[in-house]
Amino acid sequence: MLRSTAGIMSDEGLHDEVTYARTAGVTVISPELDIHDALTVDPGLIAIAMDYGYLRAAEATQPATDEQRLLARDLIELRRQIWALETELLAPGDDDATPDLRELVALKRELRALVSQAPQDWLPPGAHGWWRTFERHPWEVTLSPTWV
Structure with a gap:
């Protein structure tokens, strides 16, 4: 209560x-999207929220079409989806099997395409590398990004 x-x-x-x-x-x-709640402290979600703030500031201060606004939103929703999939596939656990990264690779390539379509002056520093790496997590990801 x-x-x-x-x-x-x-x-x-x-x-x-x-x-x-x-x-x-x-x-x-x-924000129009909730990346995480106030009680969630996760380095990946915090990084995504910061990048989202950067994009929202660009939208608010520069002329923007509805398509550009939707694209910025899609970028952040896709990164949130990628973060969740990485958490599911890569979180430390009892299973030492190599995870199937095919879905993740497809999402990373989709992310690369969206970043290339976005207004370039809206993008936060490092945006062109989002697709090349794993999102941040509270544990170290030991796999190499095989899709690069």
Whole structure:
């Protein structure tokens, strides 16, 4: 109950502050997607959320078409999907078998294609390398990216 109350109170406070900022003429940059909740601390999700913030700032401060906005959203959703698949396939466990990376390779290639289609001045530093590496995780990924 305490967590729910604290979450509701902070959401209401944030809503009030954003409303005030908008009435004062401030450009408000906010997410449309939830990358992770406030209690989740994962280096990969934090990195994706930071890159998402960079893209949202570019959208808010530069002219953007609906297609460009959708592409930026698709990039982040795809990275979140890749992170989840990597977590499923590569998390340390009892199974020492080499995971089947075919689905991951296909997603990484799709990511490469989306990055090349995105407005290049919107992309955060390192975006062209997203497809070449694994997302960040709280453990070390010991496999090499075979698709590079």
